[in-house]
Amino acid sequence: MARAVTTQHKTIATAAAWIVALLIFFPILYTIITSFKSEQEAIQGFALIPSGTMESYAEVQAQSGYFKFFLNSVILSVGSTLLAILISVPAAWSMAFSPTKRTKDILMWMLSTKMMPAVAVLFPIYLIFRDSGLLDSRIGLTVMLMLINLPIVVWMLYTYFREIPGEILEAARMDGASLWNEIIYVLTPMAVPGIASTMLLNIILAWNEAFWTIRLTTTNAAPLTAFISSFSSPQGLFWAKLSAASTLAIAPILIMGWFSQKQLVRGLTFGAVK
Amino acid sequence: MATQQTRSLARFMMAPSVVLLFVWMIVPLLFTLWFSFQQYNPLNPIRNGFVGFSNYALFYSNPAFLSSILNTLIIVVSVLVITVVGGILLALLLDQPIWGQGIVRILVISPFFVMPPVAALVWKNMIMHPQYGVFADIARFFGAQPIDWFGQHPLTAIILIVAWQWLPFATLILLTSLQSLDGEQKEAAEMDGAGFLSRFIYLTLPHMSRAITVVILIQTIFLLSIYAEILVTTNGGPGYASTNLPFLVYQKALLEFKIGQASAGGVIAVILANIVAFFAMRAVGKNLDK
Numbered sequence: 001m002a003r004a005v006t007t008q009h010k011t012i013a014t015a016a017a018w019i020v021a022l023l024i025f026f027p028i029l030y031t032i033i034t035s036f037k038s039e040q041e042a043i044q045g046f047a048l049i050p051s052g053t054m055e056s057y058a059e060v061q062a063q064s065g066y067f068k069f070f071l072n073s074v075i076l077s078v079g080s081t082l083l084a085i086l087i088s089v090p091a092a093w094s095m096a097f098s099p100t101k102r103t104k105d106i107l108m109w110m111l112s113t114k115m116m117p118a119v120a121v122l123f124p125i126y127l128i129f130r131d132s133g134l135l136d137s138r139i140g141l142t143v144m145l146m147l148i149n150l151p152i153v154v155w156m157l158y159t160y161f162r163e164i165p166g167e168i169l170e171a172a173r174m175d176g177a178s179l180w181n182e183i184i185y186v187l188t189p190m191a192v193p194g195i196a197s198t199m200l201l202n203i204i205l206a207w208n209e210a211f212w213t214i215r216l217t218t219t220n221a222a223p224l225t226a227f228i229s230s231f232s233s234p235q236g237l238f239w240a241k242l243s244a245a246s247t248l249a250i251a252p253i254l255i256m257g258w259f260s261q262k263q264l265v266r267g268l269t270f271g272a273v274k
Numbered sequence: 275m276a277t278q279q280t281r282s283l284a285r286f287m288m289a290p291s292v293v294l295l296f297v298w299m300i301v302p303l304l305f306t307l308w309f310s311f312q313q314y315n316p317l318n319p320i321r322n323g324f325v326g327f328s329n330y331a332l333f334y335s336n337p338a339f340l341s342s343i344l345n346t347l348i349i350v351v352s353v354l355v356i357t358v359v360g361g362i363l364l365a366l367l368l369d370q371p372i373w374g375q376g377i378v379r380i381l382v383i384s385p386f387f388v389m390p391p392v393a394a395l396v397w398k399n400m401i402m403h404p405q406y407g408v409f410a411d412i413a414r415f416f417g418a419q420p421i422d423w424f425g426q427h428p429l430t431a432i433i434l435i436v437a438w439q440w441l442p443f444a445t446l447i448l449l450t451s452l453q454s455l456d457g458e459q460k461e462a463a464e465m466d467g468a469g470f471l472s473r474f475i476y477l478t479l480p481h482m483s484r485a486i487t488v489v490i491l492i493q494t495i496f497l498l499s500i501y502a503e504i505l506v507t508t509n510g511g512p513g514y515a516s517t518n519l520p521f522l523v524y525q526k527a528l529l530e531f532k533i534g535q536a537s538a539g540g541v542i543a544v545i546l547a548n549i550v551a552f553f554a555m556r557a558v559g560k561n562l563d564k
Contacts, residue, residue, distance in 0.1 A: 013370035020364065021381040024441065028384055030408065031396050046411040087294065090287035098284045106292065113299045115551035117499045119520035120540030123527045124305030147298045154291055208389040210502035215528070228391040229506055239406065242399060246392045257387035258380050265450045268443070269488045273451050 028250070035243035042239035056244035063241075064227065066248055073223035073249075075138055076213070077206035080145035081199050084153040087146075089195070092157035097166065107158065110151040111270070118148075118211045129216055138221045141213065145206045153202055156267045160194025197263035200256065204264075207253045224249040303544070309537035317531050329538040338514040338522055339539075343546075346518040349433055350497045354490060356437040361444030361489065362482070366474075368445070369452045379446075386442040390502035397435045398424065398507045428508045428516035435503055440496075444489045451485035452478065494550055498543075519543050 022029075034042050035057070036050035060066050095103045125144075126135075134140030164187070172186045210225045217226050228249050231242050257264070265273055313325045333339055368378060385393065401408050402423040410420035423431040455478065463473050499520050504510055510517035510525065517525070523543060527536035 010371050010373070013367065014372040014374070017367050017370070017372045017378050018374070020367065021378040024438070025381040025384055027393075027396050027401055027438070028388065030400055034400060043406045046408060087290045091291040094284035094287040098281065100281070100284075106288070110291070110295055112551055113295050115495055115547050116299065116303070117520055117540070117543040117547050119499065119501065119523045120544045121302035121306055122524065122540070123309065123533055123536060124302040126528075127305070128302070147294065150291060150295060204387060208387070210390040211499070214391075214502065214505070215524075225389050225391050225502070228389065228395060229502070231395060239399060242395060246396055250388050250392055253389070254384060254387045257383065261379065261383060261446060264383075264386075265447050268492055269447060269485070273447050273485045273488055 028254075031243045031246050033243075034240055035247045037240050037243075039238050039240045042243070056238075056240040057248070060241055060245045060248065064230075064245075066227070066245065069222055069224050069227035070248070072138065072221055073207055073225075076141055076145055076221070076223050077203045079138070079142040080149065080206050081153075081202045083142065083146045084150050084202060085157075085195060085199060088150060088153040088157050089191075092154050092161050095154075095158050096161035096164070097169070107155065110154055114148075114151050122215065125212075126216070135216060136218045136220045136222070141216055141221050141223075144212050144216065145209055148209065148212070149202050149205055152205070152267065153198055155270050156198040156201065157194060159266065159270065160198070161191060163194075164190050197260070198267065200260045201263050201267040204253055204257055204260065306537045306540045306544075309533050310541050312534050312537075314533040315531050316533070325534065329534040330542075333526075333535045333538045333542070336535075338517060341514050342517045342519045342522040345429060345514075345516065346498065346520075346546075348429060349436065349500055349518060350494060352433045353437045353440060353497055354493060356433070357440045357444040357493065358486060358489060360437075360441050361448045362486075364441070364445040365448040365452050366478075368449050379449075383442045383446050385438055386440070386446075388439065390439070391506050393439050394435055394503040394506040397431075397438070402431055424508050425512065428512065432500070432503055432507060432516055435507070436497065436500060439503075440493055443493070447485050447489050448482055451482050455481050495547075498547055498550065519546070 030048075033048060033050050036052050036054070037047075038051060038053050038055060041047070041051060095107065129135045129140055132140075168186060168190075169182060172182050177186065207223075208225070210229075213223050213225045214229050217223070228245060231245060310329055311324060311326060312322065313329075314322050364382065368375070368382070372378065388396075399407070404410055404420050404422040404425070407420075409423070413420040421427070459477060460473065463477055468476070500518060501520050501524070504516055504518065504521050508516040510521050514522075519539065520543065523536050523539040526532045526539060
């Protein structure tokens with residue numbers, strides 16, 4: 001028997017949930033609203049209806065060249081993710097399909113590298129980057145972001161691959177499939193959803209990484225995190241412009257994030273919560 | 275059956291990630307360790323050289339050091355308490371049958387996808403600004419004096435911002451765990467006359483314990499190294515009131531160019547993180563066996 005739900009109960013729960021949800025979402029909502037105000041409107045006190053002007057967006061692009069930072073963010077997050085996938089797939093694959101006694105230890109050790117505080121190695125990394133000419137270069141930062149997220153990528157892929165039943169591989173082998181055919185026709189189709197989810201989450205993480213991207217760039221390779229941080233100087237503070245820049249910086253990833261809730265839970269809990 | 279051949283193939287496939295991570299972990303760390311025993315200032319190279327443990331002594335005797343460790347712990351613990359308790363309550367609420375659940379979930383999870391500098395700037399200027407912020411508007415509406423958050427309560431302000439960023443994460447994971455709770459068990463408990471509170475304590479909470487552990491561990495890793503939020507809001511101030519350990523190390527290294535002291539601080543940060551990691555690893559490892 002299904003639990004009987006009274007309409008009254010549902011109404012109260014709905015009202016409470018919506019109020020809390022709107023409160024949590026409010027800073028984002030208000031930023032979006034303010035981005036459509038003029039500078040003057042923006043500091044005139046609380047108002048939820050903007051005049052709808054687009055001048056802040058035009059100014060942000062004209063003054064600081066938003067698009068270049070956006071492009072850097074795309075290149076860095078997608079590039080580092082592709083690189084990480086390329087390196088992780090074979091590793092996760094072999095751990096999932098021919099695990100040894102040490103597999104778990106290796107996975108644990110990989111995860112432990114995430115625990116190292118970035119700031120502890122800031123200066124050595126800074127020196128290495130400076131001396132090899134990688135400061136403010138997209139290549140250097142791509143490698144950096146790849147390394148930071150590599151443990152999570154290996155882990156996520158591992159938990160996905162582990163769910164592919166090994167019997168299918170044996171059946172394919174019995175039918176005389178070569179290793180190559182096995183990979184292309186049997187494994188790949190089953191692995192694609194897992195790889196896609198891993199990529200999605202990893203792009204989000206790389207996009208929002210805000211330590212190395214700020215410290216290792218100045219202009220050329222600077223992504224949106226650095227772009228936004230430059231707004232923190234007091235002389236550059238204009239509410240509407242700040243809002244427009246913020247909205248532009250978070251919009252793409254916010255939308256991607258909405259589609260990745262399930263993968264997020266799985267990926268960030270290393271498969272412990274599904 | 276794994277043959278010798280597939281085994282060496284497996285090793286070969288694993289090599290790139292293992293080698294890369296090993297180098298990435300060990301090389302910079304050795305550098306940091308080395309620098310922590312050196313006097314090294316790129317602006318004043320004449321006095322560079324081996325100095326033994328004096329960097330550690332200097333870092334330790336710095337009045338900012340103890341307060342920065344304290345601040346680090348205050349941030350971690352406060353945010354954990356807010357997000358775990360808030361997350362459980364929110365998860366319980368969102369688990370109820372409600373209209374528009376999909377949209378509510380999207381609204382609640384959104385802050386997690388906001389990059390830290392944006393979150394910090396939006397809160398600093400739009401919400402908490404003593405003159406133009408929404409909080410100030412609300413205070414004035416009630417005839418109260420607006421609070422200068424970053425001047426008077428810098429650490430509280432940062433904790434609020436960080437908690438806002440992580441509450442969605444906790445809620446989402448706890449909600450996922452809650453939804454995997456067997457409905458029949460709940461019904462059985464209800465039929466036996468168990469009230470909401472006893473159902474929560476004896477059934478729901480034990481079921482969520484694993485998810486709660488994971489939330490605490492993951493958040494701790496990230497909360498120990500809060501950086502951008504401090505950089506764009508208070509810059510560690512006023513004084514050292516909102517400086518945590520990572521921020522102190524950053525100041526020493528890139529603003530004062532006291533590389534030796536910064537490295538000593540870095541080594542301390544690594545030790546601190548390792549103590550936490552030790553417990554974290556054991557708990558995550560246990561969960562894997564299930």
